[in-house]
Amino acid sequence: MAYALMVAIDPRFRPDQIGPYVLIVLILALGFGWRLFRRPSKALWLVALAAMILIPAVAVARGFGRVDMIAMMFHADFGMAGATVEGLETEILQASLSALFLALSFALLAGLWALGARSYVIFAALVVALNPGFRSVAWATVMPAVESDLMSRYTDPTLKAQPPTTPDLVIIYLEGTDRHFADEAVWGDLYAPMREFEAEGTSFTQVGQIEGTSWSLAGMVATQCGVPVLPKALTYRNNFDKLDAFMPSVDCLGDVMGRNGYELSYVVGGDVAFGGIDAFYRSHGFSRLIGMHEQEAIYGPEVIAAAKGGWVLDDQLVYETARTEAQTLLQQEKPLLLVVETIGPHGRMGILSRRCNDGVSVTLSKDVNKVVSCLLEDTYSFVRDTQAAHAKARPGKELRFVILSDHLSHNPNRPEAAVAYHGANTAIFLGGGSAGRVVSKPGSMIDIYPTILDWLDLTVEPHAAGLGRSLLRDDPTVVEVHGIGLFDRMLISDVPLSQEVWSE
Incomplete structure (x- = not known):
């Protein structure tokens, strides 16, 4: 029972080494001791039901570090087109065995101690209370509402009438590759490709994670719109369904760049319909969306089969497609905005590209060092290749890159890094x-959007957008004023803000 409870409560608990022994003990108890126990009460079905309900939330928590109810609600309504449970088989097995162990061990103990039906009800209630999903909802519900000043901070960006320049821009989202991986004491030279870029540009070292920004689309929304993704009413009963447009009232990066004559394109290895991605990008000016199905029309079936890892294409092919798309955009006269989203270090089980495996096929790997290293090496090559292609196609025109982790790592089993690297996204x-500039101003992903606009010289004072503030300026961010903990409590209780974000 203790083993099962540890699996359910702590996503970092690694049960593999003692699991077989626990199973043997349970089998022996069932085989040799069952006749010593009284027949369990029919109330055991309550315990069994509570244990079964435990399985999905525990599997998610063990695969991605925690249960984010906002993310789960969002994906329940926007869908998970093309996604499978591949890569979560171990977590599902662990969750299922823990549920089985809880029910059977309690049945044996209840019979041995002659416990009545009331004890079954109490234990079933305990199992429900320990459910990571229930704990997430309970925490948001029980926490008292706090006074919020977020609506007074919410603003549309104040844009210059005519931008002085229109540099080409490429934004790269590194799946879960946050600054934790920059700790050389833990990871050695793993982060070296990013350090080279930091030496050539500006790095932001304290970009934290707030509620509504902890999954891929939410990270993209935050960094392109200056707001987190929140339910329309924040009650866990009103959700995202029946939306004709994705945050249509928010003036996002795609809207701004589109008005300034940019050609907008987005490349990803999964289905563009996954989790509202197509709704978001089409609602904010992107006409070119290239996902798995679009790449199936570009490459032959053998290439797709080799590059497919579970329900997505590997980052090797995604970057190859992005190179081709960049070449296409460079042949046009318009300035370009190209957004590339990667997938490699996705949770406990990463997707290792062909080049870093056997050169022939994709594999799922728990070797986080190898998966992250592969992604960063591919990212480095893509940036350098795109710079060379741009210099040849558009000599004299400026090309800029924004390289971001889409959210903090979902891997609960990576080694601990120094405190200075905790909770900070790559930016x-x-x-x-600016070469070698380091900005340590505390902020969050919503501050990246106004920082991009400021960096591109598109805005005037106060260099703000949504809830975000430019990290290149002195105006304090919400994180500086309130801290992330209080900011999160404001977000989950500020209904007027949520309604404003989703207004037509």
Whole structure:
């Protein structure tokens, strides 16, 4: 029972070494001791039901570090097109065995101690209370509402009438590759490609994570719109369904760049319909969306089969597609905005590209060092190749890159890093004339959007957008004023803000 409870409560608990022994003990108890126990009460079905309900939330928590109810609600409504449970088989097995162990061990103990039906009800209630999903909802519900000043901070960006320049821009989202991996004492030279970019540009070292920004689309929304993704009413009963447009009232990066004549394109290895991605990008000016199905029309079936890892294409092919898309955009006269989203270090089980495996096929790997290293090496090559292609196609025109982790790592089993690297996203701006600049101003992903606009010289005072503030300026961010903990409590109780964000 203790083993099962540890699996359910702590996503970092690694049960593999003692699991077989626990199973043997349970089998022996069932085989040799069952006749010594009284027949369990029918109330055991309550315990069994509570244990079964435990399985999905425990599997998610063990695979991604925690249960984020906002993310689960969001994906329940926007869908998970093309996604499978591949890569979560171990977590599902662990969760299922823990549920089985809880029910059977309690049945044996209850019979041995002659416990009545009331004890079954109490234990079933305990199992429900320990459910990570229930704990997440309970925490948001029980926490008292706090006074919020977020609506007074919410603003549309104040844009210049005519931008002085229109540099080409490429934004790269590194799946879960936050600054934790920059700790050389833990990871050695793993982060070296990013350090080279930091030496050539500006790095932001204290970009934290707030509620509504902890999954891929939410990270993209935060960094392109200056707001987190929140339910429309924040009660866990009103959700995201029946939306004709994704935050249509928010003036996002795609809207701004589109009005300034940019050609907008987005490349990803999964289905663009996954989790509202297509709704978001099409609602904010992107006409070119290239996902798995679009790449199936570009490459032959053999290439797709080799590059497919579970329900997505590997980052090797995604970057190859992005190179081709960049070449296509460079042939046009318009300035370009190209957004590339990667997938490699996705949770406990990463997707290792062909180049870093056997050169022939993709594999799922728990070797986080190898998966992250592969992604960063591919990212480095893509940036350098794109710079060379751009210099040849558009000599004299400036090209800039924004390199971001889409959210903090979902891997609960990576080694601990120094405190200085905890809770900080990767955020590197390459170009714009600043080399080796380090900005340690505390902020969150929503502050990246106004920082991009400021960096591109598109805005005037106060260099703000949504809830975000430019990290290149002195105006304090919400994190500086309130801290992330209080900021999160404001977000989950500020209904007017949520309604404003989703207004038509």
